[in-house]
Amino acid sequence: MMASDGSTSVRLRPSATAHKRRGRADGRAAAVFLLPWFIGLVVITIGPLIASLYLSFTDFDLLTSPNWIGFENYLELFQDSRWLKSLKVTFIYVITAVPLQLGVALALAIFLDKGLRGLNFYRSLFYLPSLLGGSVAIAVLWRQIFGKDGLINGFLAVFGIEGPGWINNPDTSLLTLIALAAWMFGSPMVIFLAGLRQIPDMYYEAAALDGAGRWRQFRSITFPMLTPIVFFNVVLQIIEAFQSFTQAFVVSGGTGGPADSTLFYTLYLYQKGFGSLDMGYASAMAWVLLLIIAVFTAINFATSKHWVFYDE
Amino acid sequence: MSDTSTRNAVLPDTSSRVAVRNTRAGRVPSTWWKHVILLALGLVMLYPVLWMVSSAFKPNAKIFSDPGLIPTEWDFSNFAAGWNALESPFSAYIVNSLIVVAGSVVGNLISCTMAGYAFARLKFKGRNAWFAVMMLTLMLPIHVLIVPQYVMFSQAHLINTFVPLILPKLLATDAFFVFLMVQFFRSLPAELEEAARLDGAGHARIFLQIMLPMATPALATTAIFTFIWTWNDFFRQLIFLTKPDKQTVPLALRTFVDATGGSSWGSLFAMSLVTLLPIFLVFLFGQKYLVKGIATTGIK
Numbered sequence: 001m002m003a004s005d006g007s008t009s010v011r012l013r014p015s016a017t018a019h020k021r022r023g024r025a026d027g028r029a030a031a032v033f034l035l036p037w038f039i040g041l042v043v044i045t046i047g048p049l050i051a052s053l054y055l056s057f058t059d060f061d062l063l064t065s066p067n068w069i070g071f072e073n074y075l076e077l078f079q080d081s082r083w084l085k086s087l088k089v090t091f092i093y094v095i096t097a098v099p100l101q102l103g104v105a106l107a108l109a110i111f112l113d114k115g116l117r118g119l120n121f122y123r124s125l126f127y128l129p130s131l132l133g134g135s136v137a138i139a140v141l142w143r144q145i146f147g148k149d150g151l152i153n154g155f156l157a158v159f160g161i162e163g164p165g166w167i168n169n170p171d172t173s174l175l176t177l178i179a180l181a182a183w184m185f186g187s188p189m190v191i192f193l194a195g196l197r198q199i200p201d202m203y204y205e206a207a208a209l210d211g212a213g214r215w216r217q218f219r220s221i222t223f224p225m226l227t228p229i230v231f232f233n234v235v236l237q238i239i240e241a242f243q244s245f246t247q248a249f250v251v252s253g254g255t256g257g258p259a260d261s262t263l264f265y266t267l268y269l270y271q272k273g274f275g276s277l278d279m280g281y282a283s284a285m286a287w288v289l290l291l292i293i294a295v296f297t298a299i300n301f302a303t304s305k306h307w308v309f310y311d312e
Numbered sequence: 313m314s315d316t317s318t319r320n321a322v323l324p325d326t327s328s329r330v331a332v333r334n335t336r337a338g339r340v341p342s343t344w345w346k347h348v349i350l351l352a353l354g355l356v357m358l359y360p361v362l363w364m365v366s367s368a369f370k371p372n373a374k375i376f377s378d379p380g381l382i383p384t385e386w387d388f389s390n391f392a393a394g395w396n397a398l399e400s401p402f403s404a405y406i407v408n409s410l411i412v413v414a415g416s417v418v419g420n421l422i423s424c425t426m427a428g429y430a431f432a433r434l435k436f437k438g439r440n441a442w443f444a445v446m447m448l449t450l451m452l453p454i455h456v457l458i459v460p461q462y463v464m465f466s467q468a469h470l471i472n473t474f475v476p477l478i479l480p481k482l483l484a485t486d487a488f489f490v491f492l493m494v495q496f497f498r499s500l501p502a503e504l505e506e507a508a509r510l511d512g513a514g515h516a517r518i519f520l521q522i523m524l525p526m527a528t529p530a531l532a533t534t535a536i537f538t539f540i541w542t543w544n545d546f547f548r549q550l551i552f553l554t555k556p557d558k559q560t561v562p563l564a565l566r567t568f569v570d571a572t573g574g575s576s577w578g579s580l581f582a583m584s585l586v587t588l589l590p591i592f593l594v595f596l597f598g599q600k601y602l603v604k605g606i607a608t609t610g611i612k
Contacts, residue, residue, distance in 0.1 A: 026435045027436045029430070029516075032515075033427065033434065033515070033519070034427055034442070036423040036427070036482060036484050037446070037484035037490065039483050040423070040480060040484050040485040041446075043483070044457070044479075044480045044485045045449050045457065045485060047460070047464075048456075048458075048459075048464070049456055049457060052456050052459055055459060055460065062463070111346070111349075111350075123603065124595075125350075125358070126354065126357070127599070127603070129358070131540055131591055131602075132361065135543075135587065135588060136544075136546060136562040136566050136569075136584075137565060137583075137584035137587045138584075138588075140565065140569050140584050141361070141364050143569070144364075144577060145360050149376055151363060151379070154376065154379055183357065187606055190606050191606055239453075243453050243455065245546070249546070249566075250566055250569065253570055266453075270550075274551060279463075282459055286453070286455040286456040286459070289453055289456070290453060290456050293453060
């Protein structure tokens with residue numbers, strides 16, 4: 001990161017000296033400008049990263065000093081029925097919520113793109129939920145809407161249907177959280193809209209001259225041109241979905257219930273690490289999560305060459 | 313670490329955009345049915361929120377019997393009841409949240425801008441490698457760090473202070489914003505510094521007097537996103553703030569909902585509304601920067 005600071009005793013050609021002086025000055029300046037970031041990297045990120053790897057091999061409980069227990073935590077995970085359940089809940093959530101959210105976002109972006117008047121208004125309208133949705137307030141609202149006497153059931157009652165208590169029923173509770181994720185499609189939609197703008201109009205004009213219909217144009221131009229952005233969104237949304245916490249925590253009152261049906265991985269991690277202070281165990285859980293995310297990201301990148309299209 | 317071409321492709325190019333829009337607008341047939349669909353969808357999406365706003369002004373008994381958006385009977389007592397429902401008045405939690413938010417915004421503005429400038433405009437050994445490290449931290453789940461961070465801050469007796477929430481922001485650990493600044497600084501022409509260097513300006517002067525003033529849009533984006541994300545943040549605040557008098561708005565609201573269980577929705581909605589209001593205002597006045605920010609970095 002930093003260039004060495006040796007005084008130049010040998011006279012070089014003027015231009016080379018100037019060039020070298022500049023390079024060195026940049027190195028020094030970079031060291032100064034990057035200092036806060038570098039301290040953060042070591043103290044807030046890499047230090048704790050290594051420490052948590054170490055703790056995952058111990059029985060650390062915050063109150064007594066950690067004892068090395070080898071792979072015991074990791075082995076225990078696979079016999080922990082709640083951990084297996086949390087893994088299942090999280091997987092179901094990721095593989096349903098992410099495609100749903102991105103699918104809606106893409107459909108709306110395409111629907112909006114064709115020079116529609118009031119585009120900015122609609123973009124804001126649909127974007128707003130993704131800003132609000134991460135808050136506790138919306139989770140509180142969700143708890144009401146999908147409650148036994150909630151807004152949804154009130155609406156169903158108009159048609160004479162008596163709805164279930166969506167939140168209190170283990171069969172439907174996770175659905176409410178998936179619905180919440182879908183509700184927040186606005187931010188990927190904005191990214192898709194920006195991507196659509198980049199597709200040159202002449203492609204469509206050429207396709208229209210060749211007699212390609214709307215669907216054909218989408219399949220042969222729009223989607224291939226958008227794939228880098230779709231890919232980018234898939235990678236990031238998956239990483240994020242694996243880490244979902246707040247909504248499940250608030251909606252279930254911190255339990256992950258009913259019957260662990262909303263026990264997200266991170267929620268169980270919190271219960272273990274900060275509820276029962278099994279911090280060694282929680283660290284092992286965190287490392288497994290990191291591995292899962294890494295594997296999913298690697299799979300995404302590995303498969304990307306088969307479907308992601310780069311112009312240039 | 314998806315490649316930079318993806319991101320650059322996302323950078324809006326205003327000139328071509330205008331042209332494209334004009335040609336498209338010219339040949340688009342009647343679209344009223346599209347507006348009907350979009351408005352209906354927008355209404356369905358926002359109905360729950362609007363209903364919550366209106367419920368905050370309804371007497372408790374009327375909330376479920378009156379599904380309309382305009383209260384048939386106005387009741388402002390929910391706000392007073394909610395404001396004083398917890399150990400401290402709600403203003404105390406708002407102040408706590410504002411301290412954390414202000415510290416985080418200032419921290420990110422300073423530290424991420426500095427790091428972004430270095431990665432984008434300075435030449436130094438191993439720049440690409442360090443940049444890759446920075447991008448890798450973007451993907452690191454907080455959960456692998458949180459236990460040791462908790463231990464570290466608790467040994468320093470800093471649990472139940474705002475330090476564990478603000479200090480990381482002063483140290484540019486929000487890689488997202490470093491990346492945002494890098495993207496922005498890279499887009500500025502090289503002649504800027506070259507001219508300043510000929511005038512004998514050093515890096516500090518170039519950064520403070522040339523780069524920062526030009527970076528106002530990116531700074532606004534950083535400030536706005538940091539505001540919203542910190543205001544909404546729950547996980548870290550839940551971990552580091554356990555005493556009731558140190559609680560922030562999201563924690564207070566969660567305590568409130570767990571304490572009432574669902575008996576006093578009116579005051580709960582009133583306080584929810586209070587907590588959503590700042591986000592809505594920031595959105596209203598800063599949406600230009602929000603949209604530009606997500607379009608530039610490709611992340612929400």
